[in-house]
Amino acid sequence: DTGVSQNPRHKITKRGQNVTFRCDPISEHNRLYWYRQTLGQGPEFLTYFQNEAQLEKSRLLSDRFSAERPKGSFSTLEIQRTEQGDSAMYLCASSTGQGEAFFGQGTRLTVV
Amino acid sequence: AQSVTQPDIHITVSEGASLELRCNYSYGATPYLFWYVQSPGQGLQLLLKYFSGDTLVQGIKGFEAEFKRSQSSFNLRKPSVHWSDAAEYFCAVGAWNTGNQFYFGTGTSLTVIP
Numbered sequence: 001d002t003g004v005s006q007n008p009r010h011k012i013t014k015r016g017q018n019v020t021f022r023c024d025p026i027s028e029h030n031r032l033y034w035y036r037q038t039l040g041q042g043p044e045f046l047t048y049f050q051n052e053a054q055l056e057k058s059r060l061l062s063d064r065f066s067a068e069r070p071k072g073s074f075s076t077l078e079i080q081r082t083e084q085g086d087s088a089m090y091l092c093a094s095s096t097g098q099g100e101a102f103f104g105q106g107t108r109l110t111v112v
Numbered sequence: 113a114q115s116v117t118q119p120d121i122h123i124t125v126s127e128g129a130s131l132e133l134r135c136n137y138s139y140g141a142t143p144y145l146f147w148y149v150q151s152p153g154q155g156l157q158l159l160l161k162y163f164s165g166d167t168l169v170q171g172i173k174g175f176e177a178e179f180k181r182s183q184s185s186f187n188l189r190k191p192s193v194h195w196s197d198a199a200e201y202f203c204a205v206g207a208w209n210t211g212n213q214f215y216f217g218t219g220t221s222l223t224v225i226p
Contacts, residue, residue, distance in 0.1 A: 004155075006133055006155075015180075030176075033213075033214070038220070040219075041219070042116075042202050042204075042216030042217050042218045042219050043156070043202070043214075043216045044216075045213045045214070045215070048213065056213070091155060091156070093214075094207055100146055100158050100161050100206075101146075101158075101214055102158070103155040103156040103157070104155050105155040106153075106154070106155050108153070
């Protein structure tokens with residue numbers, strides 16, 4: 001078990017470009033979460049998958065954001081037409097049942 | 113609505129001194145409670161969790177936390193702080209009846225001085 005893996009660790013992009021992040025959860029975990037964290041704040045919930053089904057999305061997840069988990073394993077988070085306000089740390093976590101969430105190292109996005 | 117409050121934005125303690133980080137939550141059912149620690153530029157690491165049973169829970173790195181239902185609190189403590197404990201600490205509640213989300217506080221930044 002290598003824990004939750006996120007790639008890339010850092011991404012710098014120009015405003016208006018599209019970016020995609022990947023998350024590989026712990027293999028036996030059926031629940032996968034995406035969070036966003038800005039400086040000085042706690043993680044804010046974006047979306048949640050149980051297996052391949054996306055069961056809940058936050059109002060923070062605008063139409064420019066889309067997340068997938070096609071085979072119930074890894075997940076991708078895409079941001080289209082990035083804006084400076086999208087600059088943040090994007091955290092992925094996974095869990096089993098009603099247990100604690102295990103977090104990845106995060107992807108730091110900077111939009112210039 | 114579910115919420116977590118960490119009233120102390122920043123705390124400074126001397127190495128070897130005791131530590132208590134405060135956490136209050138609002139949740140309509142029996143909560144699952146967590147403390148996570150985050151070093152700069154890193155993800156979150158679980159320190160300890162409370163699901164049920166003994167209200168005093170032990171975690172990693174010598175941390176403990178006590179669940180007090182009457183006060184809606186889950187304060188984190190450590191009897192003797194080490195310089196390596198300097199980090200950001202987040203309290204979280206697991207809201208299983210609202211889509212399996214974890215709600216986080218805004219965090220407490222801990223500075224340890226020699």
